[in-house]
Amino acid sequence: MENQILQIIYLIGSITFIIGLKRLSHPDTARRGNLIAAFGMTIAIAGTIFLYRNDSGESFSSTNIILIFVALLIGTILGVLGAKKVKMTAMPQMVSLFNGMGGACAAIISVIEYQHHFAVGEYGYMGTVLAGLLIGSISFSGSMIAFGKLNGNINDKTIPGQSIINLILMAALIGTGAYLTTLPEPNMMLLGVLTVGCLIYGVFFVMPIGGADMPVVISLLNSFTGVAAAFGGFIYNNQVMLTGGILVGSAGTILTILMCKAMNRSLLNVIVGSFGGGATGSASVGNAAMGTIKEISVTDAGVLLSYSKKVMIVPGYGLAVAQAQHVCHELETLLEEKGVEVKYAIHPVAGRMPGHMNVLLAEADVPYPKLLEMEDANNEFNSTDAVIVIGANDVVNPAAKKNPQSPIYGMPILEVDQAQNVIVMKRGMAAGYAGIENELFYEPKTRMLFGDAKATLQKLVAEVKAN
Amino acid sequence: MEQLINFLSSNMGMIYILILSVFLGIEVISHVPSVLHTPLMSGANAIHGVVIIGAIIVMGQAEPDNYLALTLGFLAVILGTLNVVGGFVVTDRMLELFKKKKK
Numbered sequence: 001m002e003n004q005i006l007q008i009i010y011l012i013g014s015i016t017f018i019i020g021l022k023r024l025s026h027p028d029t030a031r032r033g034n035l036i037a038a039f040g041m042t043i044a045i046a047g048t049i050f051l052y053r054n055d056s057g058e059s060f061s062s063t064n065i066i067l068i069f070v071a072l073l074i075g076t077i078l079g080v081l082g083a084k085k086v087k088m089t090a091m092p093q094m095v096s097l098f099n100g101m102g103g104a105c106a107a108i109i110s111v112i113e114y115q116h117h118f119a120v121g122e123y124g125y126m127g128t129v130l131a132g133l134l135i136g137s138i139s140f141s142g143s144m145i146a147f148g149k150l151n152g153n154i155n156d157k158t159i160p161g162q163s164i165i166n167l168i169l170m171a172a173l174i175g176t177g178a179y180l181t182t183l184p185e186p187n188m189m190l191l192g193v194l195t196v197g198c199l200i201y202g203v204f205f206v207m208p209i210g211g212a213d214m215p216v217v218i219s220l221l222n223s224f225t226g227v228a229a230a231f232g233g234f235i236y237n238n239q240v241m242l243t244g245g246i247l248v249g250s251a252g253t254i255l256t257i258l259m260c261k262a263m264n265r266s267l268l269n270v271i272v273g274s275f276g277g278g279a280t281g282s283a284s285v286g287n288a289a290m291g292t293i294k295e296i297s298v299t300d301a302g303v304l305l306s307y308s309k310k311v312m313i314v315p316g317y318g319l320a321v322a323q324a325q326h327v328c329h330e331l332e333t334l335l336e337e338k339g340v341e342v343k344y345a346i347h348p349v350a351g352r353m354p355g356h357m358n359v360l361l362a363e364a365d366v367p368y369p370k371l372l373e374m375e376d377a378n379n380e381f382n383s384t385d386a387v388i389v390i391g392a393n394d395v396v397n398p399a400a401k402k403n404p405q406s407p408i409y410g411m412p413i414l415e416v417d418q419a420q421n422v423i424v425m426k427r428g429m430a431a432g433y434a435g436i437e438n439e440l441f442y443e444p445k446t447r448m449l450f451g452d453a454k455a456t457l458q459k460l461v462a463e464v465k466a467n
Numbered sequence: 468m469e470q471l472i473n474f475l476s477s478n479m480g481m482i483y484i485l486i487l488s489v490f491l492g493i494e495v496i497s498h499v500p501s502v503l504h505t506p507l508m509s510g511a512n513a514i515h516g517v518v519i520i521g522a523i524i525v526m527g528q529a530e531p532d533n534y535l536a537l538t539l540g541f542l543a544v545i546l547g548t549l550n551v552v553g554g555f556v557v558t559d560r561m562l563e564l565f566k567k568k569k570k
Contacts, residue, residue, distance in 0.1 A: 013517075021492070021510070025495065027500070030506060033510070041513070041551055045520065048523045049523060052523075052527060060527030060528065063531065067537070071542075071545045074545050074548070075544065075546070075549045076548055076552045079549045079554075083554075083560065084560070088564075091561065092505070095557065102516050105516075105522050109521045112525050112536050112540060112543075115535070125474075218508070229516075229517055230485070232518050232521035233481070235521065240520060242484050242485060244514050246484075248511045248514050248515040249515075250489040250493050251495060251511055254493050255511075353508065355502055355507075356505055358502040359506070362564040363564040
């Protein structure tokens with residue numbers, strides 16, 4: 001009886017996941033969708049604790065139920081604290097961190113199941129357990145590296161022949177896994193070796209991938225964890241784990257591909273290409289030939305903006321780091337009051353995650369219709385008097401169109417050089433996250449405004465007010 | 468080969484769910500505006516936290532003297548909860564910002 005009720009709860013849970021994901025795809029229903037999925041998760045968890053019966057009809061022992069609740073409580077407190085305290089700019093690495101937790105959870109389950117159910121010894125069963133371990137632990141260590149990179153703790157590193165080493169390591173891991181399924185009795189030693197190998201692979205997998213590609217990697221690891229959860233569904237013959245996991249697995253893969261498309265690159269190229277590492281070599285080429293940099297004073301910039309008809313703001317990671325979204329909105333309303341048309345041009349991969357800029361600007365109450373997607377923005381640049389680039393770099397680099405040698409060649413960019421004037425706000429002349437020079441800064445119509453985005457914008461606001 | 472066929476046929480129901488879910492996931496996601504990519508990724512991240520169900524089953528069935536299973540299971544439940552709770556709360560925080568606050 002209990003098991004039948006539990007099955008119905010799982011069914012409801014699966015439906016809430018589908019509805020939740022569906023609703024997450026529309027701005028008006030997104031929040032409700034998230035809550036629906038959270039509700040489904042809650043009943044699935046509670047149902048499992050109280051209604052689960054094993055094959056001989058036994059429920060969990062009360063001691064174990066207490067322990068489960070203690071663990072749930074610890075996890076909830078830590079999770080809520082972490083999620084509430086994190087700054088809006090640090091959201092991407094937080095998602096990566098939580099994703100890693102899920103991966104680790106899947107890996108641990110596999111380790112226990114390997115030992116626990118060994119007697120069963122079904123062919124496909126052991127394969128599923130090991131696949132869950134493989135994917136879960138790669139997702140865990142990979143997510144941790146992605147977290148460290150976005151947090152600025154870890155730099156891009158490539159060892160020569162990295163992609164070949166990765167391929168060999170992957171083959172060795174799969175080979176070890178396959179060998180383990182054929183053994184008649186548990187070999188915890190070899191299982192440990194396999195786990196460590198997977199963790200190392202996760203590190204090697206993410207380590208050489210450049211910062212500009214990090215959003216793609218997080219999305220990919222997200223779908224990995226989904227697949228690992230789905231393997232868990234196979235192990236326990238549990239439909240809600242299977243649907244939840246596979247939904248995320250396939251949705252995450254599509255999202256990953258959408259992101260790659262935005263950069264005009266294939267997924268394979270992202271994984272094997274080691275973007276950030278290879279880029280440094282070509283960075284020095286033609287540096288001197290690029291011309292000179294011209295600066296602009298805050299006063300001149302204020303005048304230029306106040307007397308423009310149409311201004312386009314191009315936000316980037318610099319805006320996020322400086323937490324400048326509110327003062328940016330202030331500048332926008334101020335200019336609007338003066339009769340200047342102000343819009344935002346959003347590159348799909350500006351910031352550290354797709355939609356990162358939208359989230360930040362929404363936080364500052366910038367209305368939706370002001371945010372233009374890349375194609376619409378590119379149609380409007382030639383009628384724009386002034387573009388303000390705030391802490392964006394690679395997404396406005398003309399080398400992506402002009403220079404076939406450039407590592408970002410072929411990536412669609414915001415063609416800000418079509419506008420009459422370009423003001424680039426930057427902290428200094430450092431290269432962008434992809435580590436390459438930007439010709440835009442040397443163009444005759446470009447003026448640089450150096451300084452922290454927030455402080456500079458504040459000065460600019462004061463200047464525009466005075467005009 | 469025979470084992471593989473046995474595995475497939477004894478799990479046919481699950482395999483149907485798997486295949487249909489793959490297409491469902493693709494279908495549901497492909498109409499998402501890029502504005503919502505970050506919250507969507509975060510929401511999906513919370514949903515794969517469903518792996519916690521497995522952790523609870525492991526933990527619940529652990530024998531009182533099986534310290535390995537108890538310790539690891541306990542840890543797995545904590546990690547899974549972090550994934551679920553943190554994921555949903557972060558997503559909610561992001562989406563809160565999308566509310567139209569004007570007037």
